[in-house]
Amino acid sequence: MALHEAFMALALSESQKALPHCLPNPPVGCVLVKDDVAVSTGHTRAPGRYHAEADALANYAGSFSDLTAYVTLEPCSFHGRTPSCADALINKGINRVIVALIDPDPRNNGQGVEKLRRAGIQVIQGICEEEVSRFLGPYLRKKQQTKLTGAQIKLRGLNQRDKPAVLSMLADPEVMRFLGPRRALSDDEGAAWFNDALQGPSRFVISDATSDEFIGFCGIKEINGILDFGYFIRSEFWGNGIATRACELAVEKLAHEVDLATAQVFIADDNEASKRVAEKMGWQVVRGSTKDGEFGHYYRIGK
Numbered sequence: 001m002a003l004h005e006a007f008m009a010l011a012l013s014e015s016q017k018a019l020p021h022c023l024p025n026p027p028v029g030c031v032l033v034k035d036d037v038a039v040s041t042g043h044t045r046a047p048g049r050y051h052a053e054a055d056a057l058a059n060y061a062g063s064f065s066d067l068t069a070y071v072t073l074e075p076c077s078f079h080g081r082t083p084s085c086a087d088a089l090i091n092k093g094i095n096r097v098i099v100a101l102i103d104p105d106p107r108n109n110g111q112g113v114e115k116l117r118r119a120g121i122q123v124i125q126g127i128c129e130e131e132v133s134r135f136l137g138p139y140l141r142k143k144q145q146t147k148l149t150g151a152q153i154k155l156r157g158l159n160q161r162d163k164p165a166v167l168s169m170l171a172d173p174e175v176m177r178f179l180g181p182r183r184a185l186s187d188d189e190g191a192a193w194f195n196d197a198l199q200g201p202s203r204f205v206i207s208d209a210t211s212d213e214f215i216g217f218c219g220i221k222e223i224n225g226i227l228d229f230g231y232f233i234r235s236e237f238w239g240n241g242i243a244t245r246a247c248e249l250a251v252e253k254l255a256h257e258v259d260l261a262t263a264q265v266f267i268a269d270d271n272e273a274s275k276r277v278a279e280k281m282g283w284q285v286v287r288g289s290t291k292d293g294e295f296g297h298y299y300r301i302g303k
């Protein structure tokens, strides 16, 4: 046990090297151990670059058999800007993973650990939990603040006062990965985008039904003569059933105004969250295609 704590303490000190370039991702550290000796370390690099686990794996040239990975935060189970770290650990044939904290990000939240266990990897949780929680405090607080669910939203039109929230969403590479030019927009590009949306309303605004805070967009926009149905939501609000509820509300509203059978939805193949929304909505796949260089499928709205 003392050995686990010593290696986790090393992972924690490694994680401190990640600040500030890792932000908005959490500063995470990873140590690979073989025969009770640390053989590699890694920490979270800038967004889009290696997470701690991938960094430690890349820094190690030896054999991957009988390796234990110490990670301060649960390895990610989802493919975001980078491939899933849980998958990377599985693919390398790591034996055992020791985790200090479960990641409260709703896209992860135990799923990373579950993925490792299902692949036959031994997982031990909670080593140095307190020390790591203290260091990751700002990240944990940010993740725990957002508890709004789909039941608490409404749709409305766009207002001038939504501008700061819209611009910060358009500058978020996680949101923009599946949208438009598929990269974060600059402030000037975002402002131009906002003015267009204000002057030519298309998609509904999703907002908090109580505070009216801007959460995202959902609905139809005519693109090159085609009715394109889609949504995009600030990443702080992902994973709480908001997308599915927004789609339901938008489809209800639009059913009176447009022939939804002529609308199409494009979902990139690696957009797992949107594929789950399509499944819950009962949308049917029409055909595979590429859009803005991404492979995906077009869906038909309706059962």
Ligand SMILES: [Zn+2]
Pocket (backbone or CB within 6 Å): 051, 052, 053, 075, 076, 083, 084, 085, 086
């Ligand atoms: Zn990761």
